[in-house]
Amino acid sequence: MKTEKTESRDHPIDLQSADQVVRHVALLIEGGKLRPGDRLVPERELAQELGVSRPTVRAGLHALAAMGVTESRQGAGTFITGGPPRLGAGPLSFLAALHGFTRDEIFEARRILEVGAAGLAAEVNLTDRHATMSEEVTGMFASLSEPQTFLVHDVRFHRAVAAASGNPVLAALVEMISSLVYEQRRMTVERAHDLKESAEMHRRIYQAIREGDADRARTEMTRHLDMARQAQASEELPAGVLPSRVVGSVA
């Protein structure tokens, strides 16, 4: 968080006004006075309550929005983000752009995260969440000739697996990294081949989860990710700069 630097001081920091806004909202959330979907008080009131100016309030609200906590709609108001727990891709994308994560590093992280998620999903066997996975597999088979559409279903399948684990923390982490994968892959997926083979692997993962076979789910997910890593390496530009480095389009 932003205040971490100053937090390490030994004395009680005097909060910057903008941070004060963030903290105020944080306290309201912790106190249960603000729940997902709720509307915040108008900026003008908030400014008066905290004794700061409106531009300052707006700066704080932008910070909250950047963390995925709030969403503002002109004319309507500012709302606490609803829906399932999500971590935006922004922070990780910037990190990728700044430090140049390699494709292999990302796949390694996915291997750990998603193999675990697939195993969990098979173990807990939340049958009501199986439909989503099934639909995405179907969508993949239906878009074998449209790489972009295929990719969307691909990413959504992996998120669905994480969601099927029943663990929102895991789901949020997988969602974050899958957003990163989507951003990078969007540019190269046109050169992909063997989409059918990829769809088959996803189907096998789904079936293993559906049958509650955790070991097989893990094995299939591992195989899929290893295969995908190799396949994507060949999608690379023949002699591009930074062959394996990934920049993660933040925009």
Place this chain on the structure above:
Amino acid sequence: MKTEKTESRDHPIDLQSADQVVRHVALLIEGGKLRPGDRLVPERELAQELGVSRPTVRAGLHALAAMGVTESRQGAGTFITGGPPRLGAGPLSFLAALHGFTRDEIFEARRILEVGAAGLAAEVNLTDRHATMSEEVTGMFASLSEPQTFLVHDVRFHRAVAAASGNPVLAALVEMISSLVYEQRRMTVERAHDLKESAEMHRRIYQAIREGDADRARTEMTRHLDMARQAQASEELPAGVLPSRVVGSVA
């Protein structure tokens, strides 16, 4: 499906001015014109370049700061965050506060992430990163009677393990979730007992990694986290509200 709210428009979105600032910086980073530690142009110039007002620029910069991309120092300037790749704890803390992650869910996610990281650390065997782990273990043994200090070393050890995996993506994820753990545990660690046993377990994890024994590293990390989960359950308030729910102090 709700993709990205604004991105789902079919027309080339007209960026809000504040987002324009974020995008501008993002493009500079992607283009390699802005690297960690670099200083941004002054707010006033940035405002003129983009044709927006300074409060708007400031709102965008606050958003970047919230994502951990920039840091501003009054009188000095605004800088791209340097140091090792980090994901701030803010977003995950807010998610925890909003959706009430349970302790078990967090431990489950840690189990997957950190067991994988420990295994990797043992496999790659980056000996120059072993010293940090060792130091933290030493620090734990030296602070058996000071729970708060012990906790700091505890958290740092787990981050060191992730760093020793050599995978910055994994390290960033572990750092994020360990921050969450620290925030919650800070309040209850005083009631902890068996700190010595905990330190011993960390030492065994360290030794397994040091000896390059990946299987043992995974086993020891798994045991440690399972034990810690049980131990922390007993640190709970006897009859507190929300027995297993966790709010994650964002502030």
Place this chain on the structure above:
DNA sequence: GTAGAGAATTGGTCAAGCCACTATCGTTCG
């Protein structure tokens, strides 16, 4: 050569106001 004072630079904030979008509610027309 160095230390100190002052000026320039830069982030932090405020004040007042206009614009654009949304929602609501009363009115009017079918």
Place this chain on the structure above:
DNA sequence: CGAACGATAGTGGCTTGACCAATTCTCTAC
């Protein structure tokens, strides 16, 4: 009576211009 319409307030988005506070630089005086 109901539905389409239109005025009206409420709300976020942004600008201009200014002042304050912390830092950094520079130039002088010793």
